[in-house]
Amino acid sequence: MPVPYKPEEARVPPVLPSPLTPVYKFKIALCQLSVTADKKRNIVHAKKAIEEVAGGGAELVILPEIWNSPYSNDSFPVYAEDIEAGGDAAPSYSMLSEVARSLQITIVGGSIPERSGDRLYNTCCVFGKDGSLKGKHRKIHLFDIDIPGKITFKESNTLTAGQHPTIVDTDVGRIGIGICHDICFQELAMLYAARGAHLICYPSAFEMTTGPLVWELLQRARAADNQLFVATCSPARDSGSGYIAWGHSMLVGPFGEIIATTEHEEAMIVEEIDYSQIELRRSNLPLEKQRRGDLYQLVDVQRTNSH
Numbered sequence: 430m431p432v433p434y435k436p437e438e439a440r441v442p443p444v445l446p447s448p449l450t451p452v453y454k455f456k457i458a459l460c461q462l463s464v465t466a467d468k469k470r471n472i473v474h475a476k477k478a479i480e481e482v483a484g485g486g487a488e489l490v491i492l493p494e495i496w497n498s499p500y501s502n503d504s505f506p507v508y509a510e511d512i513e514a515g516g517d518a519a520p521s522y523s524m525l526s527e528v529a530r531s532l533q534i535t536i537v538g539g540s541i542p543e544r545s546g547d548r549l550y551n552t553c554c555v556f557g558k559d560g561s562l563k564g565k566h567r568k569i570h571l572f573d574i575d576i577p578g579k580i581t582f583k584e585s586n587t588l589t590a591g592q593h594p595t596i597v598d599t600d601v602g603r604i605g606i607g608i609c610h611d612i613c614f615q616e617l618a619m620l621y622a623a624r625g626a627h628l629i630c631y632p633s634a635f636e637m638t639t640g641p642l643v644w645e646l647l648q649r650a651r652a653a654d655n656q657l658f659v660a661t662c663s664p665a666r667d668s669g670s671g672y673i674a675w676g677h678s679m680l681v682g683p684f685g686e687i688i689a690t691t692e693h694e695e696a697m698i699v700e701e702i703d704y705s706q707i708e709l710r711r712s713n714l715p716l717e718k719q720r721r722g723d724l725y726q727l728v729d730v731q732r733t734n735s736h
């Protein structure tokens with residue numbers, strides 16, 4: 430006898446009730462920053478950029494992956510900050526907290542190398558309008574790649590992978606966080622959607638081989654498959670650096686449509702997000718109801734384990 434299909438059973442319900450009404454508009458900013466080997470300059474530069482976009486009305490600001498340091502295994506240990514210690518041990522982290530508080534905005538603080546005991550992580554901190562740390566995402570999927578003649582890079586030579594998905598309730602909606610290579614894993618985005626995310630932010634640094642191939646494709650797929658907003662933010666391209674970023678930071682809507690994008694130079698985008706588009710898309714094309722939970726299921730392993 431086939432098991433009867435009940436769509437409501439296939440859905441992993443959100444952990445928390447959604448904090449927002451379905452209609453909610455605000456401005457998001459993507460700061461595609463130039464990054465140098467001078468950490469102090471990078472911090473001052475990022476602060477200025479955040480002030481500039483907040484002046485343009487941004488209530489949520491996203492920075493790039495590894496914005497305070499060159500993207501290299503040699504640099505990660507040198508530029509790493511002890512986020513738990515804070516203060517002088519974490520100047521990039523402290524600046525973000527302070528500027529979120531003084532400007533009363535939410536910041537998805539890109540990522541920085543984090544030192545915790547004898548381990549290093551690639552870590553994104555999310556700050557609320559009061560400057561408090563709302564969430565900390567350690568990159569779950571490390572970027573190890575070997576395409577001979579094109580790119581060979583192994584983050585796992587120095588970094589340890591994070592162990593937890595990160596979803597944060599903020600004044601500008603429920604936000605799932607991934608860092609760059611995390612975008613390649615659809616299950617993570619599905620999990621965030623199932624937990625009620627309105628937006629997934631991926632601070633990123635795609636490079637010159639993967640960038641032209643899959644960067645736009647992955648962002649649009651994550652947004653369209655899950656019918657939510659996706660925002661990415663890359664460093665600006667520096668052709669003289671050891672790791673050359675693709676750039677092309679992007680905001681994608683729940684139809685998979687590109688709302689705004691940069692080229693590869695330093696650039697700031699300030700653009701409106703309207704969360705009512707999520708409801709509209711989901712009523713136009715109710716993927717959640719059409720999903721065949723009798724044939725396949727998303728398993729939320731950590732929720733399952735903790736219950």
Ligand SMILES: NC(=O)CC(=O)C(=O)O
Pocket residue numbers: 494571572608609610611633634635636639640
């Ligand atoms: N920094 C990264 O994780 C880069 C990446 O994922 C890529 O494909 O490029």
